[in-house]
Amino acid sequence: MGENGNIKINRLPAITWYWLNMNEASVGTKFSGAAVADAEVPEGIQTRESEKNLFPEQPTGAGKAFTEAVEASAQGVQVYTAPAGTKTVEPLRLKYTYQDGDRRVNAVNLVAEKNSELTVVMDYTAVPDASGAAAVQTKFSAGENAVLRLVQIVRVGQNFRFINDLGGKTGDNARVEVIHLVLSGKEVYQGYQIDLTGYHSSLKTDIAYQVAGNGHLDMNYFANHIARKTECEINVNGVLRDKASKILRATIDLKRGAVGAVGNEKEDVLLMDEGVRNQTIPLILCTEEDVVGNHGATIGRLDESLMFYLESRGLDREEIYEMMAKARIDATVRMIPDEKTKEDINEFLGGGLENDED
Incomplete structure (x- = not known):
């Protein structure tokens, strides 16, 4: 962190043209102390506070400078373990x-040990009209045959800056499922680096966001295929x-060495x-021959044929767009x-989501 508190975060693993201003982000937040979480800990999960991070060398989406800022400012590390x-x-x-x-x-820190299953919901909120900044860095390890499901929700209001940073690694046959929801925030920075280090381990990521007013969302997701037969899917x-x-x-x-790996990413x-201003860099890097990598993006307004169909059923254009926005x-x-x-x-979104049927 520089003297003025500025740090570089969310740097692209392989940089592009500097004039595009898309390689990284810069934030000027100085942190002071930790927030107290309202925790509901299920039976069987072990919790403790550690002076140091269990995974000091694990990279994250925000990057090394942010990790150093966390280490300098955070008051210990809260550790949750599924034995x-x-x-x-x-x-x-x-x-x-x-x-x-x-x-x-x-x-x-989240630890899902061998043959365990752990679901974690991390909800970031703020009191009405709060102005300020906050950050959470989460690092995890998913052991052999473990399943880790992680849901992180950002809804801090329109005057708040938030950094949601994630990094982790997988053991053999481990599965990690990440759901990220960004529902409000003046400035939100988030992402991950997840190292697929275990044979036949997998990562599934589902991201949904709504950004309004003068809000800004900056994301950096990095699925790092290292082991053989690894799989990832990123849906935005x-x-x-x-x-x-x-x-x-x-x-x-x-x-190189990730033989048989498959990676897919898609954004809508x-x-x-x-x-509005939209910028997207879907990037596939490859140094191994026997792999599959796909990406695709759909960006813009609704298809005119769909609009015509729905308008013929009595909906006006504003209603159609609001319906489609909520559906996403x-x-x-x-x-x-x-x-x-x-x-x-x-309830936060104003209702309308029906219960799922079995």
């Missing part, structure tokens, strides 16, 4: 509620309104107004493996 063979029914729920003027930063659905802006860096790196962005968020909310959290998010 070997533990399969929890209820999720571990961590809710952070920020106050006006906060400059908080937290460090969290977003809505941009008013004069909002967003940048997505989505990288799949198929490294709905532009609601003419004043709802589709990801439905994936959350926790009914309590789904109900809470549905």
